[in-house]
Amino acid sequence: MVSHTGGGPSLLRRINSAAVLRALRAAGPPCSLTDLARATGLSRPTLEGVLEGLADSGLVAETGAAEAAGERRPGRPARRFRFRAEAGRLLGIEIGSRRVSAVLADLGGRRLGTAALDVATRATAEERLAGARAVAGELLARHGGAAGELRAIGVGSPGIVAADGSVELCAALPGWTGLPLGERLGAAFGCPVLVENDANAAVLAERWVGAAAGADDVVMVLAGLSPGAGSLIGGRLHRGHRGAAGEIGALHLLGRQARPERLLSVSGDPLDPLDEQAVTRVLAAARGGDRRAAAAVDRFVERLVHDVAALVLALDPELVVVGGWAAGLDGLVGPLRQELRRYCLRTPRVVASALGGGAVATGALRLALDRIEGELFAVGGGSGPR
Amino acid sequence: MVSHTGGGPSLLRRINSAAVLRALRAAGPPCSLTDLARATGLSRPTLEGVLEGLADSGLVAETGAAEAAGERRPGRPARRFRFRAEAGRLLGIEIGSRRVSAVLADLGGRRLGTAALDVATRATAEERLAGARAVAGELLARHGGAAGELRAIGVGSPGIVAADGSVELCAALPGWTGLPLGERLGAAFGCPVLVENDANAAVLAERWVGAAAGADDVVMVLAGLSPGAGSLIGGRLHRGHRGAAGEIGALHLLGRQARPERLLSVSGDPLDPLDEQAVTRVLAAARGGDRRAAAAVDRFVERLVHDVAALVLALDPELVVVGGWAAGLDGLVGPLRQELRRYCLRTPRVVASALGGGAVATGALRLALDRIEGELFAVGGGSGPR
Structure with missing residues (x-):
């Protein structure tokens, strides 16, 4: 816990500060002392002390009476406070x-x-x-x-x-x-x-503001020449025992299958594994009607489907999100859904990343x-x- | 919560009963009222009431003074109680x-x-x-x-x-x-x-009294014609979103590989998938020096290794336990360790089931x-x- 109020505040003071900040942030519009007392259960003198400390640290601002939604009552205007997200x-x-x-x-x-x-x-x-x-x-x-x-x-x-x-x-x-x-x-x-x-x-991003909002058991695949996957289990990130969960880049070795850079090759020579722009060229050629490029993309999609199916069989997620540059492959989600129905006893929903490159x-x-x-x-x- | 003390005991009474049972079971040897008061924080009159209810339900017995470890002190011998696991x-x-x-x-x-x-x-x-x-x-x-x-x-x-x-x-x-x-x-x-x-x-069994004691991130493979896997993540069973996690029986479909019953066939015709005894015959023949049977077992082991590798890449466990009848395959653990080192960035420990068929x-x-x-x-x- 980092001190934001200066001078080594007591644990109680920190607890009270956290409660006030939570209440201010939850409220949205500026809060009066009465609002804050109701939300936190703290007394007015305690609140005033806590708010002074938070104002000193820049995390809370007292808003002028003019800012306070135009309500006018006789006597001194109520003091109002807001969380300074801009701090x-x-x-x-x-x-x-x-x-x-x-x-x-x-x-x-x-x-x-x-x-x-x-x-x-x-x-x-x-x-x-x-x-x-x-x-x-x-x-x-x-x-x-x-x-x-x-x-x-x-x-x-x-x-x-x-x-x-x-x-x-x-x-x-x-x-x-x-x-x-x-x-x-x-x-x-x-x-x-x-x-x-x-x-x-x-x-984490797809669950926060993307395609996995509200889902607790999610597999996200970042497709590329070195594909990787991230998983939420029960709403929590599953990192694995040594942080290697979802490092599926070696799945292509299973069954002695070809490496992605060979699958995506048009010439027959493998692509440079560090040259993702070569992939962009193959994808563009496939979209442009080049049949050898289209066949290469088909091979790559088939492999991606296999990789995702292995993850789905192991984890049984409710949702699979496909991202990385493969999210830009035309019509990837459809074949993936279809193939998963063949392989999996219980088929999860399959969607493309909502956040793409972001x-x-x-x-x-x-x-x-x-x-x-x-x-x-x-x-x-x-x-x-x- | 099922009532074990009759007559609809209050919540407080149930809490006290649970505390006394925990203390008695943890203690092992019979406990005196003084021991129980120390362990539970309950007063002697409360304890006496709770113990009476537990004795009525058969879950607690009062042991005779003779049972109590031979200690003799002047005055009335201390009452002692034990948990009746035999109840x-x-x-x-x-x-x-x-x-x-x-x-x-x-x-x-x-x-x-x-x-x-x-x-x-x-x-x-x-x-x-x-x-x-x-x-x-x-x-x-x-x-x-x-x-x-x-x-x-x-x-x-x-x-x-x-x-x-x-x-x-x-x-x-x-x-x-x-x-x-x-x-x-x-x-x-x-x-x-x-x-x-x-x-x-x-x-769960291997973690309780078997090969996975003390491990929190475990994949257990039950190998057979319909292989399955069970996983612990952070010490908890991972069932998946619809209870299908680890149902890896379809992994053989990935990459259009042969089904286990074909891999294990000596004649070329697939084994009857419901006839696990056919497997026993193949394994016995392989052990007896039959080269075609040995080749069939090798194919099967290779496939099992691939299935396990897919699970390991997805989950990154600390430990893999191999059970089912494949635990009886000679020298399975060695090749599995070796192959996992090829496929996995971080290699888990691999052990055979300690509980076998049990x-x-x-x-x-x-x-x-x-x-x-x-x-x-x-x-x-x-x-x-x-």
């Missing part, structure tokens, strides 16, 4: 093979803007980290923020991520394995950094929001899927 | 393709005996139910119990089991799909019946024990993996 910034970053992108939000999770930067698939780890700093800086500058206003950052990245935010293993990004990613970005930005596997971040960064933002909610509102409360 | 019986039953087996235990989970009965793989549902009644009757007769002493029964069976104990879908047992299994056995035995998928029951019935017993622990000890307590 800090949260950032969600995706660091991917070809792109670094980010979304900036206020402390209430309201999006302020997005930014993205292309990177070379063969870019070094340092170049990718510089890209992350650049998109963050651009967003803060564009929305009038200072780096010091960042309260938490979430990051989604391919690979197996350890609890300390370092990358244990990642075949998709050069130099990524072993990188202390959370520590490096934490040092650069001076705020807590939460690192998560990209598919795990994506499934899913990972949005999920990373959700991680940052969970963190700040844990800090500001958690005593006796808590929220979010983690 | 009731619990039964775990496996209803399988070729066999119905059962294990009888007391209310403390101590095993009193086992019994089994062969059934034809083509036996009807009624014949299998009659088999279950027969093994239960034999066990109760052998151990001097009456059917009325049964407090709970757990049942493990292939297929997808609904929350109400009916079989939603089962390809392995003729006439099993749609059977209200829990209701039928409950009517026969007059006690609660908990029905669970066989692989799910087996993984895993499913033992897991079913664990379900019955969980149920009775829920009834007797649950208020403010609770235990077991469910």
Whole structure:
């Protein structure tokens, strides 16, 4: 628990502060002391003390009488207070093979803007980290923020991520394995950094504001040359015993099947596994009527269906969300539904990602929001899927 | 909550009874009122009232002074009490393709005996139910119990089991799909019946007293012509959204691979999928040096390894337990370990079932024990993996 009221507040004071912040945020419009007393059960003198501390920390503002919905009564106007979501910034970053992108939000999770930067698939780890700093800086500058206003950052990245935010293993990004990613970005930005596997971040995003809203048992597949999956079980992220759950990139080895980069090849030579743009060219050619490209895409879709079916048989989710660039494949969801009916005793719903290329960064933002909610509102409360 | 003290005891009385039973069971040797007052925080008059009710219900006995460890002090000997685990019986039953087996235990989970009965793989549902009644009757007769002493029964069976104990879908047992299994056995035995998928029951058993003791993230594979898997995630059974998690019998369809009954065929004609004895003959021939049989077993093992690898990639468990009749295949665990290292970024431990053919019935017993622990000890307590 980080102190937001200065001078080492007591546990009771922190509990009271969290209760007041929760009440103010839940209310929406500014609250009077009477409203707050009713919502929190605190006495007026206690409330006044807590609100003073929260105002000092910038998290609460007293609104003028003019702001207070125009109601006029005789005597002194009632004091009204609101949560200052603008008191800090949260950032969600995706660091991917070809792109670094980010979304900036206020402390209430309201999006302020997005930014993205292309990177070379063969870019070094340092170049990718510089890209992350650049998109963050651009967003803060564009929305009038200072780096010091960042309260938490979430990051989604391919690979197996350890609890300390370092990358244990990642075949998709050069130099990524072993990188202390959370520590490096934490040092650069001076705020807590939460690192998560990209598919795990994506499934959190789809449940928060996407195609999986209201679903508790979800498999999200990020399709690509290195496919990955993220799963919610009972509304919670299933990371697995060593954080490797859903790392289905090796499924193609089962039954000695061809690798994705060979399936998608038109020439017969395998695609460069780090060159996702080669995939874009094949997909475009297939859409353009090239029959060899169309056959390659068919082979790839068949394999994707097999991978997803294995996940569905293992986990029995209620919903499968398909994202990554395969979400852009025409008519993928239909064949997937049809094939799953062949393989599975109980067939889940199958939908395309609602967030598309924004899913990972949005999920990373959700991680940052969970963190700040844990800090500001958690005593006796808590929220979010983690 | 079932009343064990007669006359509709109050909630407070039930809470106190549960606390006293927990303390008596935890203590092992008989307890004095002083011991119980210390363990429960209840006053002596309250304790005396609770103990009287528990003695009336048969769950607690007052031991004679002679029983009390030979300690002699001046004055009236202290009254001592013990939990009467013998006050009731619990039964775990496996209803399988070729066999119905059962294990009888007391209310403390101590095993009193086992019994089994062969059934034809083509036996009807009624014949299998009659088999279950027969093994239960034999066990109760052998151990001097009456059917009325049964407090709970757990049942493990292939297929997808609904929350109400009916079989939603089962390809392995003729006439099993749609059977209200829990209701039928409950009517026969007059006690609660908990029905669970066989692989799910087996993984509970291996964690309770088998190869998965102390492990929280476990995949258990019951190998056979209709393979199934049961998983623990964070120490809890993962049933999936519709109870179909781990129903990997369709994995062979992925990549258009051959069905297990064709893989294991020596002649080239597929085995009868309901004839597990044909499998036994192939395995025996392979052990006897028949090269075609050995090649068939190799094909089957390779497929089993692929199925398990798909589960491991999806779930990332810490431990894989291999059971079913494949646990009897010589040297299965070694190749499985080796192949998993090829496929998986993080390789779990792989071990053979410690309970062998007894895993499913033992897991079913664990379900019955969980149920009775829920009834007797649950208020403010609770235990077991469910």
